[in-house]
Amino acid sequence: MRAEVEIAVTPLRAYRAFVGQVGRWWDSSHTFFGEARRLTIDATAQGCFCETGPRGASVRHLTVVYLEPGKTIRFAGGLGPLQEMGVGGAWTVAFEPAGEESTRVVSTYRASGYRKGGLAELAAPVDGVIQEQLVRLKDFLENATLR
Numbered sequence: 765m766r767a768e769v770e771i772a773v774t775p776l777r778a779y780r781a782f783v784g785q786v787g788r789w790w791d792s793s794h795t796f797f798g799e800a801r802r803l804t805i806d807a808t809a810q811g812c813f814c815e816t817g818p819r820g821a822s823v824r825h826l827t828v829v830y831l832e833p834g835k836t837i838r839f840a841g842g843l844g845p846l847q848e849m850g851v852g853g854a855w856t857v858a859f860e861p862a863g864e865e866s867t868r869v870v871s872t873y874r875a876s877g878y879r880k881g882g883l884a885e886l887a888a889p890v891d892g893v894i895q896e897q898l899v900r901l902k903d904f905l906e907n908a909t910l911r
Contacts, residue, residue: 765871765872765873765874765887765890765891765894766870766871766872767870767871767891767894767895767898768868768869768870768871768898769868769869769898769899769901769902770862770866770867770868770869770902771866771867771869771901771902771905771906772865772866772905772906773865773866773867773905773906774861774865774867775834775835775859775860775861775867776833776834776859777867777905778859778867778869778901778905779833779834779835779837779859780834781901781904781905782805782837782857782859782869782901783805783807783837784805784807785904786800786803786804786805786813787800787801787802787803787804788800788801788904789897789900789901789903789904789905790803790897790900791896791897791900794844794893794896794897795815796815796817796823797815797816797817797818797821797823802815802816802817803815803825804816805828805837806828807828807831807833807837808828808831809828809829809830809831810827810828810829811827811828811831812824812826812827812828813825813826813827813828813839813841824841825841825843825844825847826839826840826841826843826855827839827840827841829854830856834859835858835859836856836857836858836859837856837857838854838855838856838857839854839855839856840852840853840854840855841853841855842875842877843855843873843875843890843893843894844890844893845886846875846877846886846890849877849879850877850878851875851876851877851878851879851883852875852876852877853873853874853875853876854872854873854874855871855872855873855894856871856872856873857869857870857871858870858871869898869901869902871894871898873890873891873894875890
């Protein structure tokens with residue numbers, strides 16, 4: 765799956781918001797505990813894209829496996845319900861210059877594993893969630909319109 769969005773900020777600013785403010789732009793309906801503000805990304809190799817929950821609960825959504833600040837971050841793991849199915853994946857998010865003060869954020873997510881009946885029917889919903897998050901990142905950075 766490949767998705768992209770152009771954002772009217774520098775690549776470094778887009779990257780910093782992606783990793784440092786994920787809890788402000790990610791959609792709460794795509795979290796385990798219903799509150800995006802509980803999400804964090806530790807932007808280091810083996811860092812955690814994690815979520816804390818009530819009463820000590822927590823989730824490791826993905827693990828950082830590659831990082832070039834301001835340019836690229838890659839995660840390993842299964843997003844959302846893929847985790848419970850034992851499906852793994854690689855999510856790469858690149859921040860490419862697209863003009864003097866603009867960035868093209870390019871996302872690719874590749875997943876594999878076994879699921880009775882296959883994984884094909886899950887591709888469109890997972891793609892949709894990732895595309896939605898990129899649009900939310902754009903809205904957050906350009907319009908400050910998020911809830």
